Amino acid sequence: MTQQRSLMKVLSGEAVWPPPVWFMRQAGRYLPEYRAVRADAGSFLDLCYTPKFAVEVTLQPIRRFGFDASILFSDILVVPHALGRDVRFEVGEGPRLDPISEADLSSLNVGRIASHLAPVFETVSTLRARLPAETTLLGFCGAPWTVATYMIAGRGTDDQGPAKHWAYAKPEALDRLMDILVEASVDYLCRQLDAGADAVQLFDTWAGSLDVRAFERFVVGPTQRIVAGVRARKPGAKIIGFPRGAGSRLPDFVRKTGVDAVSLDWSLDPVWAAGAVPVPTQGNLDPIRLLGSNEGIDAGVDAIMNAFRGKPHIFNLGHGITPEAPISAVERVLARVRAG
Amino acid sequence: MTQQRSLMKVLSGEAVWPPPVWFMRQAGRYLPEYRAVRADAGSFLDLCYTPKFAVEVTLQPIRRFGFDASILFSDILVVPHALGRDVRFEVGEGPRLDPISEADLSSLNVGRIASHLAPVFETVSTLRARLPAETTLLGFCGAPWTVATYMIAGRGTDDQGPAKHWAYAKPEALDRLMDILVEASVDYLCRQLDAGADAVQLFDTWAGSLDVRAFERFVVGPTQRIVAGVRARKPGAKIIGFPRGAGSRLPDFVRKTGVDAVSLDWSLDPVWAAGAVPVPTQGNLDPIRLLGSNEGIDAGVDAIMNAFRGKPHIFNLGHGITPEAPISAVERVLARVRAG
Secondary structure (H helix, E strand, O other), rough: OHOHHHHHHHOEEEEOOOOOOOOOOOOOOOOHHHHHHHHHHHHHHHHHHHHHHHHHHHHHHHHHHHOOEOOOOOOOHHHHHOOOOOOOOOOOOOOOOOOOOOHHHHHOOOOHHHHHOOHHHHHHHHHHHHHHOEEEEEEEHHHHHHHHHHHHOEEEEOOOHHHHHHHHOOOOHHHHHHHHHHHHHHHHHHHHHHHHOEEEEEEOOOHOOOOOOHHHHHHHHHHHHHHHHHHHHHHOEEEEEEOOOEEEEEEEHHHOOOOOOOEEEEOOOOHHHHOOOOOOOOEEEEEHHOOOOHHHHHHHHHHHHHHHHOOOOOEEEOOOOOOOHHHHHHHHHHHHHHHH | HHHHHHHHHHHOOOOOOOOOOOOOOOOOOHHHHHHHHHHHHHHHHHHHOOOHHHHHHHHHHHHOOOEEEEEEEOOHHHHHHHOOEEEEEEEEOOEEEOOOOOHHHHHHHHHHHHHHOOOHHHHHHHHHHHHOOOOOOEEEEHHHHHHHHHHHHHHOOOOOOHHHHHHHOOOHHHHHHHHHHHHHHHHHHHHHHHHHOOEEEEEEOOHHHHHEEEEEEEHHHHHHHHHHHHHHHHOOEEEEEEOOHHHHHHHHHHHHOOOEEEEEEOOHHHHHHHOOOOOEEEEEOHHHHHHHOOHHHHHHHHHHHHHHHHOEEEEOOOOOOOOOOOHHHHHHHHHHHHOO
8 A cells, every 4th residue: 555655656766746745744733623632632742642632633634635644743852751851841932851961861761762652653553544545644753963952952942052062062972862862763763664654754953053064973974873773673664854954965965864855944946956866855835935925825836846847756845834824825835736 | 455465365266375264253242352342332232333342342353363354343233223223232132123014114214324324434444544454354234134034023033934924925015125225235335345344244144044036036136236236336346245044055146146255154064165156255164163172173174174275265153153152262263274
């Protein structure tokens, strides 16, 4: 069955046209049905860890829009939580963690991935059973560098300064944290694949915050080790990379890491990417375009469709959809993509 | 005399080695002598608008480190202030402006640049008289897109969402604001050149936040019009662009805008830039490296020096120096650059 799912064909290098389409953060606050479940589910982590709720919000955008892929509803910070770190989501404030110190590294427990994240694997297997047969199910995790930025700062930051300080002042300590996160991520992704995910995506939201030497060490290296580790346990597994902000470094990232496909942030010129990136691509409509005029939406969609016509491509946003996005704008994009 | 200044030689395409060096935000809080003047000067805008103070802080890093270029101490938001917008700097909070509406556009008064910013031009002429003859004096302004992000949001934002909303929902209104800022910037930069600036730099800190179509319209277009406008009044004027976050779009930006040189943010691979950018470059050490180990500093400097050896290059940071940077780290970088 997997071979017939359009998104999986693209990940294998086939140019499917019109391209399959899904949206990053498609289960989210722009949907009234999501907000209703969110209000009932308790904390944000309760929502992630309760299969009944997580399955429901994951399915909502599939029911409404018929996206070609469904992505597990979860958060990148469940991994540090599983490793033993305190993680809270405060309303309107974003995530809060106890900032990790070098001395804390030895307390991180990779062995807890299977047990702590068991509800996530249950969500994945339930989703696979309930999704339409033609819908690809994607699992995901945060890439080690991006997860580390939150673990070290204890919160989101403008410039990832605290983690960059580790990168430049005590890179060996950051290497140790990377190694732990690589091991945890491999286990977490393989268990998602075991539970029924068709492919997985690695989100490296803050890849662009490092200079090229540090990018090699803390973005390219750990990603390459995760790809190799997942493939060793799950031969043929398909892995999508997303080093946001990599800019001109993207082709090199793809070649060195061995990812099967790469997601393009909205800042990349799709014409450049179509020529320079040697694997299937996914992206890259600016989600803020959805808040704009119909003409602006159409122009944004057309620029991407024209750039990737005849290439293996998955239409998507270049970043997560925002809570303010009108449903009518999503419908407009989908109609235009599906018209080819 | 200008022709003998090393930085001006580089802007003319000559490979000077070791490269001239200066640091973005080199007059700043990492210097105790700056903090002392800052405490005496009143508000931040008072510091910008009082030649006695602005001259002193501009000269401080030249005295201490002998940088090859001096950059006028000012702020990009003096232009909207001159146009008639309310601008405040609140301690620890960053800038605050009254967010502009479409209806407010007609009240912006480009004719006030000469009078309102007269103290800035006095600062420039005093600086030129007091700087060592071999030191290049740079003027600057914010590029229209980046200035607009503050005018529209009324403050700094994570994602430049309010201005992006204009870009995608009412681009004609943003075009009008761009036209006003282009005209104001041309006048402002030409008056800095008249007062004695050797060259000028355009700071487009948020260039990376737009997708490629909007980047063409609101970054490339206005920059091109400023370059043309300044050259029409000041033939031969040298203009450095700095579209931060342009990534792989940088070579195209350079060709279309006609800038004489371009500043490279820290995220760019210097080896890539040395091959892909068709004009002299400036950059791109990550300022956070200055907070790290000596080995990390040296490695960062060497990567840049090796990439640009034999090319017209100005050594600089890839973003402004941070208040936490140790003076010893600045000295270490300078010694290493000057050793070639």
